[in-house]
Amino acid sequence: xxxxxxxxxxxxxxxxxxxxxxxxxxxxxxxxxxxxxxxxxxxxxxxxxxxxxxxxxxxxxxxxxxxxxxxxxxxxxxxxxxxxxxxxxxxxxxxxxxxxxxxxxxxxxxxxxxxxxxxxxxxxxxxxxxxxxxxxxxxxxxxxxxxxxxxxxxxxxxxxxxxxxxxxxxxxxxxxxxxxxxxxxxxxxxxxxxxxxxxxxxxxxxxxxxxxxxxxxxxxxxxxxxxxxxxxxxxxxxxxxxxxxxxxxxxxxxxxxxxxxxxxxx
Amino acid sequence: xxxxxxxxxxxxxxxxxxxxxxxxxxxxxxxxxxxxxxxxxxxxxxxxxxxxxxxxxxxxxxxxxxxxxxxxxxxxxxxxxxxxxxxxxxxxxxxxxxxxxxxxxxxxxxxxxxxxxxxxxxxxxxxxxxxxxxxxxxxxxxxxxxxxxxxxxxxxxxxxxxxxxxxxxxxxxxxxxxxxxxxxxxxxxxxxxxxxxxxxxxxxxxxxxxxxxxxxxxxxxxxxxxxxxxxxxxxxxxxxxxxxxxxxxxxxxxxxxxx
Numbered sequence: 001x002x003x004x005x006x007x008x009x010x011x012x013x014x015x016x017x018x019x020x021x022x023x024x025x026x027x028x029x030x031x032x033x034x035x036x037x038x039x040x041x042x043x044x045x046x047x048x049x050x051x052x053x054x055x056x057x058x059x060x061x062x063x064x065x066x067x068x069x070x071x072x073x074x075x076x077x078x079x080x081x082x083x084x085x086x087x088x089x090x091x092x093x094x095x096x097x098x099x100x101x102x103x104x105x106x107x108x109x110x111x112x113x114x115x116x117x118x119x120x121x122x123x124x125x126x127x128x129x130x131x132x133x134x135x136x137x138x139x140x141x142x143x144x145x146x147x148x149x150x151x152x153x154x155x156x157x158x159x160x161x162x163x164x165x166x167x168x169x170x171x172x173x174x175x176x177x178x179x180x181x182x183x184x185x186x187x188x189x190x191x192x193x194x195x196x197x198x199x200x201x202x203x204x205x206x207x208x209x210x211x212x213x214x215x216x217x218x219x220x221x222x223x224x225x226x227x228x229x230x231x232x233x234x235x236x237x238x239x240x241x242x243x244x245x246x247x248x249x250x251x252x253x254x255x256x257x258x259x260x261x262x263x264x265x266x
Numbered sequence: 267x268x269x270x271x272x273x274x275x276x277x278x279x280x281x282x283x284x285x286x287x288x289x290x291x292x293x294x295x296x297x298x299x300x301x302x303x304x305x306x307x308x309x310x311x312x313x314x315x316x317x318x319x320x321x322x323x324x325x326x327x328x329x330x331x332x333x334x335x336x337x338x339x340x341x342x343x344x345x346x347x348x349x350x351x352x353x354x355x356x357x358x359x360x361x362x363x364x365x366x367x368x369x370x371x372x373x374x375x376x377x378x379x380x381x382x383x384x385x386x387x388x389x390x391x392x393x394x395x396x397x398x399x400x401x402x403x404x405x406x407x408x409x410x411x412x413x414x415x416x417x418x419x420x421x422x423x424x425x426x427x428x429x430x431x432x433x434x435x436x437x438x439x440x441x442x443x444x445x446x447x448x449x450x451x452x453x454x455x456x457x458x459x460x461x462x463x464x465x466x467x468x469x470x471x472x473x474x475x476x477x478x479x480x481x482x483x484x485x486x487x488x489x490x491x492x493x494x495x496x497x498x499x500x501x502x503x504x505x506x507x508x509x510x511x512x513x514x515x516x517x518x519x520x521x522x523x524x525x
Contacts, residue, residue: 011524066524071360073522087521094363106358110279122271123362151282 007077039231052218055228098168102180124171138166158189272372295381321396328390333416335382342376347428415476415499422509429516475502
């Protein structure tokens, strides 16, 4: 269960003016803009649900995910994830959540994937037999066996993403944050990743918060979407309701979402 | 212990780049040896420097280089901390159920510094033999403490440098004044630089506590409280405490301002 209540977070961003003179001046005196990255965000995600968290770039998605995962302390508001306040219980929460950031890796680049898995076992202090069971299940479900002894830098992006998913689930977390897990993947890998997300949600009841710009991910996985823009929640409901509205009738999903952004002035 | 498992991982990664590894080791050893060669030439010509003999200066040099290479090897994660911040990998460390200091230490292990350590050890041996000191147990202990203390003090400086990365990753060259620059300065007995430098490197960043102060004790030139000179390496180690607080404050700042 994830609950956010009135989460607010602003950043000081240094003003940058063009030109060498301005750059020189900035070394001595800087002016700042206050940017409200997240401006009073509240929502609830019940256990065992898959939620599509969508919004244009810079909408406040990563800031709010950072708050939920204990990486960032908000200026205001309350938040509970798996019954814990993320920023006061970082280490305990870490055992309950898994995270995949599609653009970054959590595995060690130069060693066989299996070695990374083994070290993660030690980091999370997962009991040996539990780890073996969990690992074998994941290797099987994600079809990793063929390249598990290959160093990460030598596998394809699709293979890497499957390994990342496995790595994030080795310690059997209740909640999974997925940030663009299908970015750059070919069609086959995309389908495999989606299929796997469905499975762990259906079979193990893992709550999934999915951030993506690929609306087909959302369509394939869930009807529940939360739309964030300019740091505020603009829509929290079902995709089908959006689709069945008059303006959206018969349009492809990408256009519907673009229309949704437009409607909210994003 | 989990720390050693992190290190094993780093060593396995290293095994992928074997030839580069040997090249770096050779380069590292050569720079260390070259610095010592220039010291040798200097003493060859002038015999003493502000009252310090060749063997005394050599001991200083060896202690500093050994300490620095151990710290660089073990605490490379802090020395190159800006990389963790810029790449965003520090966020990943925050998602792990482990202490951050441990994870940063485990994020990098620079075995190539072994080259310097070996050259430094050779110089130390040479200096110890030519110092004209009877190596009683207490003096051997002080010598070991000198190197340990150096490791701890350099680690403190690395912590300060890493904490600075939370404020800015620009202009980090400033930190090198105190790490690489400090190492260069402290590799000669500090009094040759005059009173201001001596005071700064004794009371602010206590490099003097692990080389020239205990060195005075070793060669029997400690006037007054000899015990104080012998214990100065231990006193110098206290430096790491405020550094740890600054690091902690940096982490708190990062958690509330983000990247």
